[in-house]
Amino acid sequence: MAVQQFTKCIEPERFEPRSRIKMIAMATAFAGVFAAYAVLTGHPWCALFAVEIGWCMLWILYCENWLYERLICIGGDVDAIGLVVQVDPPKFTANLFDVDNDYCFNLLLQCTEFGVQEGDAALQNSPYGVLIEKKPVILALGSKVPGYKNGGYMVPGRPPNSATLHCEMEGSVIHDYYLFMQAMLGITVLAFGVCVLLPHWISLLSWILAILAIVIVGGMYESQVTHPGSPSDVNPDIATIHKDQDILYVHGTWVYDPLHDGYNEIHPVKICLKIGCWNGDWTNTNCHPENGPTEYDKHCLPGGGAPDVILRLRNALEEARADVTIANQKLLEHQWRFHPLIDACDRDVIL
Amino acid sequence: MFWSGLTSLLRVIIYGWVIALWQFLKLLCQFCRKRCARPPKTPLECLQIDHPAFVRPDPLLYSQRYLKAHGFAVTYNNPDISLSKGGVLVSSHDLEPATTYEVTARIWNNSLEAPVVGMPVHLSFRNFGVGNQPIPIASGAVDVGVKGSVTHPGFVIIPWTTPATPGHYCLQVLLDPVDDIERLNNLGQENTDVRKAHSPALFEFTLRNDTPKSRRYHFEVDAYEIPALPKCGDTRPDDAATLRRHRPEAHPVPAGFVVKIEPSTPTLDPGVSATINVSVEPPAGFVGRQALNINAFHEQGFAGGVTLTTVKEP
Numbered sequence: 133m134a135v136q137q138f139t140k141c142i143e144p145e146r147f148e149p150r151s152r153i154k155m156i157a158m159a160t161a162f163a164g165v166f167a168a169y170a171v172l173t174g175h176p177w178c179a180l181f182a183v184e185i186g187w188c189m190l191w192i193l194y195c196e197n198w199l200y201e202r203l204i205c206i207g208g209d210v211d212a213i214g215l216v217v218q219v220d221p222p223k224f225t226a227n228l229f230d231v232d233n234d235y236c237f238n239l240l241l242q243c244t245e246f247g248v249q250e251g252d253a254a255l256q257n258s259p260y261g262v263l264i265e266k267k268p269v270i271l272a273l274g275s276k277v278p279g280y281k282n283g284g285y286m287v288p289g290r291p292p293n294s295a296t297l298h299c300e301m302e303g304s305v306i307h308d309y310y311l312f313m314q315a316m317l318g319i320t321v322l323a324f325g326v327c328v329l330l331p332h333w334i335s336l337l338s339w340i341l342a343i344l345a346i347v348i349v350g351g352m353y354e355s356q357v358t359h360p361g362s363p364s365d366v367n368p369d370i371a372t373i374h375k376d377q378d379i380l381y382v383h384g385t386w387v388y389d390p391l392h393d394g395y396n397e398i399h400p401v402k403i404c405l406k407i408g409c410w411n412g413d414w415t416n417t418n419c420h421p422e423n424g425p426t427e428y429d430k431h432c433l434p435g436g437g438a439p440d441v442i443l444r445l446r447n448a449l450e451e452a453r454a455d456v457t458i459a460n461q462k463l464l465e466h467q468w469r470f471h472p473l474i475d476a477c478d479r480d481v482i483l
Numbered sequence: 484m485f486w487s488g489l490t491s492l493l494r495v496i497i498y499g500w501v502i503a504l505w506q507f508l509k510l511l512c513q514f515c516r517k518r519c520a521r522p523p524k525t526p527l528e529c530l531q532i533d534h535p536a537f538v539r540p541d542p543l544l545y546s547q548r549y550l551k552a553h554g555f556a557v558t559y560n561n562p563d564i565s566l567s568k569g570g571v572l573v574s575s576h577d578l579e580p581a582t583t584y585e586v587t588a589r590i591w592n593n594s595l596e597a598p599v600v601g602m603p604v605h606l607s608f609r610n611f612g613v614g615n616q617p618i619p620i621a622s623g624a625v626d627v628g629v630k631g632s633v634t635h636p637g638f639v640i641i642p643w644t645t646p647a648t649p650g651h652y653c654l655q656v657l658l659d660p661v662d663d664i665e666r667l668n669n670l671g672q673e674n675t676d677v678r679k680a681h682s683p684a685l686f687e688f689t690l691r692n693d694t695p696k697s698r699r700y701h702f703e704v705d706a707y708e709i710p711a712l713p714k715c716g717d718t719r720p721d722d723a724a725t726l727r728r729h730r731p732e733a734h735p736v737p738a739g740f741v742v743k744i745e746p747s748t749p750t751l752d753p754g755v756s757a758t759i760n761v762s763v764e765p766p767a768g769f770v771g772r773q774a775l776n777i778n779a780f781h782e783q784g785f786a787g788g789v790t791l792t793t794v795k796e797p
Contacts, residue, residue: 136535162492192495235534301534304510311507318500373537384536404537405597406662419661420603423622427601441601444626448598452629460631461595464715470553471545471668472591473562475725478712 135402138307139198141205141387144269149276149390150197159190166324178327181320188317195310203387204277206267206396211383211446212260212297213428214239215410216375217246218287222303233303234399237373238285238296239380243414243432250284250295259431259438263386264297264396270388281394298397299382301404379408379417379428381445403449538597542590542627542658543668551778551785552667556707556731558776559674559790563589564656566643566673575654575673576792581647586620588656588671590637592627594664598634599627603659606641611651611676612689612759613779613787651676653789675790683741683764684793690759690779690786692751698781699750702759704742705776707734736775739766744777763793770797 163186170179217240222233240246243258255261264284270277284295373380384398407428408417414432416425430436451457460466468476495503543549544563551557566573566584573584586606592599601624607617623641628634645652653674663669676686692698710728713720727733736742741764749757761777771794778788 189492192492196491301536308507308510311503311510314495314500314502315504315507316500317495318504321496321500401536404534406539408661420659423603423659427624445598445600448600448626448628448632448634451632451634452596452598454632457629457632461629463631464719466631467719469593470550470555471543473545473709473712474550474555474729475722476712477715477720479715 135400136302136304137385137400137402138302138304139203139400140200141203141385142201144204144273147204147273147276147390148201150202155190155193155197158193159186162186162189166321170324170328173328175328178324181324181327184320185317185324188313188320191309191313192317195306195313198306199310202391203385203389203399204270204273206269206386206388208386209384209402210263210386210398211381211442212239212263212398213242213379213381213407213442214260214297216373216378216380217294217296219373219375233305235301235303236298237380238287238298239382240294240296242379242428244294245413246294248294250280252295255284255295260297263398264295267388267396270396277388277390278392278394285395285397298392298395298399299384299401299404300397300399302400373406377410378406379410381405381407383446383449405445407445539594539662539664540597540599540627540629540660541593541664541668542599542602542660543593543665544588544590544656544658544671546668546671547788548670548785549665549668550729554731555726555729556705556734556776557778557788558708558774559653559672559788560708560774561654561656561671561673562709563591563671564654564673565589566654574675576651576676578645578652580645580649583642583644586641586643586654586656588625588639588641590625590627590639590658592630592635592637595630598629598632599625599637599660601626602661604639604641605657605659606643607655607657608643608652609655610689611653611674611789612691612756613789614691614693615689615756616691616693617655672787674788675792683743683762684791686761686763686791688759688761688777688789689756690749690751691756692753692781693786694781694783695753697750697752698783698786699748700779700781700786701748702744703731703778703780704736704744705731705734705778706736706774707731707776708774737766737773739769740764740773740775742775761791763791765793765795769795771795 163182166185167179167182170176170182216237218238220236222235240248241255241258241260241263244252244255244261248255250264250266255264266280271279285298286293287296381404382398382401383403384401386396387399388396389399408426409419411417411421415429417429418424418426425433427439427441430439430441463479465472465476465479468474545561547557547559547561564575565587566575566578567587568582568584578584588604588606590599590602590604603622604625605622606620608620609615609617620643621641623639625637625639626634627637643654653672655673656671658669660669676688690700707729713725743762743764745760746757749759751757759777763773763775765773772792774790774792776788776790779786
């Protein structure tokens with residue numbers, strides 16, 4: 133099972149708030165070394181490469197922070213069930229430093245009703261309420277993080293406000309930029325070396341190469357940001373998340389994102405499955421309500437207790453990701469499309 | 484933090500940039516390939532998603548309607564539906580009235596990523612024939628792992644007490660997942676009859692118009708039975724050749740068999756039924772069993788069918 137994950141969360145004790153000034157200072161200092169060398173060796177025009185080196189450096193620092201130093205780990209991988217109450221797909225933005233193309237949605241957690249607030253007993257007693265509670269490890273970071281302003285993600289613009297769980301499926305754009313800027317930095321340093329060591333016509337060539345590289349980044353920008361994926365892509369698994377209708381099971385890393393307004397979240401979501409339909413409350417989420425509650429609904433029924441269906445689902449998902457299953461799936465007998473008795477092949481089993 | 488940053492920077496300048504450039508170019512190629520394969524854009528609903536984290540199951544069973552829609556011949560002797568009594572397999576054409584049987588449905592999953600857990604499975608029965616109204620029996624639930632896992636396929640057993648009135652019934656199994664990549668392969672039927680040939684073998688079944696419009700029906704007959712699978716070699720078998728083995732034209736009625744269907748082109752108003760008589764005359768000297776599939780079609784396409792087996796004992 134392919135998990136699209138580009139970020140890694142950082143342990144709370146290692147977390148430092150992001151400082152753009154620090155990033156700019158580091159990038160400037162680094163580029164300054166190249167600029168000074170160019171000027172002192174009598175190649176002032178080559179100092180222009182230092183600008184590009186500094187720009188690449190700044191981007192690398194920004195991306196590293198975004199990918200590896202931003203999200204604060206709370207408690208490893210967790211799962212949750214909830215109703216989709218808001219979806220925020222990736223959008224185009226002209227702001228170069230806000231090109232995040234994550235797919236976000238918010239879940240009203242199982243067994244909680246619209247309007248639930250963080251302090252409510254209903255949330256505290258709900259199966260997944262703990263996921264949006266204030267965590268001491270985050271509170272201990274004090275002013276380094278925004279804290280917990282609202283208690284859960286408050287879905288704006290739709291009364292009554294409800295404490296929900298924020299979830300993000302990661303897009304690749306920051307990671308793509310990270311790769312590109314590393315490549316650009318190497319090429320630019322090479323071009324700088326050519327500029328100061330070789331004749332001018334070769335230097336001109338290196339300029340052309342550098343400009344070509346910039347053109348590519350433009351293409352990358354357009355491809356990843358203005359086209360974050362659409363339903364018209366060729367993808368047989370294309371799905372639709374229906375707001376206020378779909379009950380989802382999500383599994384992913386439980387983190388706190390200090391660049392948000394103060395709430396815990398699942399980021400990245402590694403697995404997401406539709407498991408039910410909203411019929412107005414949590415006592416019956418069967419997509420055909422006339423057939424009665426589903427196994428998942430036992431959690432919210434009086435005296436229902438924790439259903440074993442969650443354990444079965446976790447086991448089945450674990451089995452799907454097991455190496456032995458993935459190896460089996462590559463065997464010829466599992467390459468059927470219509471039905472195993474129609475277009476599979478038969479292998480002799482040696483007992 | 485400063486030293487780790489410096490180390491990381493040196494790594495990037497010395498060799499990291501080459502690796503990054505290579506990965507970046509690979510990404511770019513992947514994107515270009517994807518973009519070339521993309522059809523023109525359709526109106527975008529902002530809630531749609533094709534992120535790999537969103538996984539979808541594809542539970543299925545042998546579904547005549549789905550396979551027929553792909554141009555395959557089908558048998559109504561469903562390999563994924565079986566009946567047993569006290570643990571002994573029983574043929575579906577040979578059931579006793581007011582007797583409890585266990586109906587076992589075998590469920591597959593064509594997803595590599597998403598299992599189905601607690602999926603409802605509905606069992607119903609109908610009078611033998613085409614288009615008859617299903618009568619619910621009971622529902623069960625089944626877990627099916629992903630393709631290639633140890634919990635694949637899944638099985639569900641639902642007890643069924645046959646009606647007290649003697650008759651000939653067929654079974655229908657319907658999968659009812661919350662989410663499904665392909666919903667058309669969720670309905671399977673077991674719809675067979677066996678008769679001894681007393682020159683000829685005589686069968687009858689009910690054809691009912693279950694559509695809202697008047698329909699003119701016709702029948703197509705083939706002798707398809709699911710052939711044995713080819714052995715797995717070292718390379719993937721040729722898809723086209725594999726699928727050709729299941730086309731109706733590859734399974735004509737055997738030479739010498741004479742099949743008569745009366746009426747051959749009935750016209751039925753909505754909800755109206757007709758009894759269809761089929762006589763199968765085997766060739767002289769024939770001994771054994773011969774299954775024939777009678778597929779009914781109307782102007783809008785496939786309506787259903789039955790499998791009739793003629794037996795001639797020595």
